[in-house]
Amino acid sequence: MKFQKLVLGSAATVLAMCAGQAYAQFQKPEDAIKYRQSVYTVMANSFGKIGGVVKGEAPFNKDEVAKNAAIVSMMSTLPWQAFGPGTEGGKAQHAVWLDNAKFKAASDKMQLTVADLNKAAQSGDLESIKKAFGAAGATCKGCHDDFKKK
């Protein structure tokens, strides 16, 4: 009985450790939610500024676009660590956890298109930027349709 308790206790500890590991850096699930939402806010701001240039609403300043694309690219690598088990909530649909492989694939796709946008932005060629911006925007929308609450 004592042994059984010990084994069960250890199993629970290991389970807690594994579940915790995915968001070990976040003390509470709310911290993970706040972090990922913050990343998206920073990313959306810079992406939106590039969008203004692409749509002709803002003048094309190569350095500004290059900086904003670098921000978007860096941000695109960050939110995923904050979608670990037990961090359900916020604006995320349950599909993130129920079909995590699909979510992972969508996130990988987004990062690739955003890396392309960054490459185009660093080159300073507006036509390439416009094309890459459209492709990146489509991956944002695709993921939001499936995984973000309306």
Place this chain on the structure above:
Amino acid sequence: MKFQKLVLGSAATVLAMCAGQAYAQFQKPEDAIKYRQSVYTVMANSFGKIGGVVKGEAPFNKDEVAKNAAIVSMMSTLPWQAFGPGTEGGKAQHAVWLDNAKFKAASDKMQLTVADLNKAAQSGDLESIKKAFGAAGATCKGCHDDFKKK
């Protein structure tokens, strides 16, 4: 009288334009507050991870520290655009706007120490990282003491 009205009207328009320019990218003051808080959240997360290494609570992974320092460095350049006139609120003390020169000086100082931290992190020398981390942390604290609500 008609002329006077016109002049006053134009002056008001110009004033509104100038005031608006500082946070032209933000449609509402709340958007500016949300943006700057998001930047600080992302920055604090990466700074905290480096802190874990500096305090010996986490293993020293050069690449991880270099990435986190690059994030902190990039984030350090972003929040200031979101402290424009009319964006008072959130966790910011009124001193940000009442003594804007002092706030600007504190923000410049922080960016310099964070750039030093990034340089140390890219070099991969833990002793330099520890030293630069302490200096950067002190500028965070200094600014928070004067400009952030308790």
